[in-house]
Amino acid sequence: MNIKLDDRLLSAASFVRPGDAVIDVGTDHAYLPVYLVEAGIASRALATDINEGPLNNAKETVASHGLTDKVSTALANGLAGAEDFGADTVMICGMGGELIADILEAAPFIKNPHVRLILQPMTFVDHLRRYLLQNGFHILDEALSTDNKKLYACLCAEYDGAVREYSDVELLIGRHNLVRREHPLRTAFLEREIRKLEGIVRGKESGGLEAAAEKKLLSDLKAQL
């Protein structure tokens, strides 16, 4: 049976170019690389994980789909030892935005215009966007998805060396997501960030702390609704 991905992972898969050699960092069950190779999208893949349990899950999935010749597996921290694989695309999904940025920072070989990054952070998406923009990565596009009532953003970026700047609202929501006013999940994303920020403002004010910057951001976010 072919792998069926949820909408979060499907949104990441949608950014893979046909024929790409793909590394999936933090692969767990290797659903993403197996799906990509089985669907004839990726030509080959390397599925890595830092933990043995998830890597064993990955090995089982690869073997049960008869793909050991096209999907290799490796126990590794981030992209350590992955340079020689010759990836066209590096995917890091389902981790915190800060950890994803740390993994990228430790792998200078991805600062290559031919390598596409597909990143799906669970938290601190603004931190990851800022990291990419400040380090010469161009955010080409983003995809929004939802699964079990949770909202996810997936970023597609490539290195071109130019440093770019986003406004605070763009860092939080994503420039591509802001301009897609008709996207069915755009309002839900904005409302989620507004709720979070309202909680921060309430917490700061009840502790007698200054919250002027957060209030300004809150009003800028509300203006986008």
Ligand SMILES: C[S@@+](CC[C@H](N)C(=O)[O-])C[C@H]1O[C@@H](n2cnc3c(N)ncnc32)[C@H](O)[C@@H]1O
């Ligand atoms: C929540 S799972 C995500 C699995 C899959 N990528 C997805 O999006 O559904 C996170 C996986 O990342 C792995 N992981 C955490 N830190 C890592 C690191 N520094 N390098 C490689 N894998 C890591 C964990 O062992 C775990 O299997």
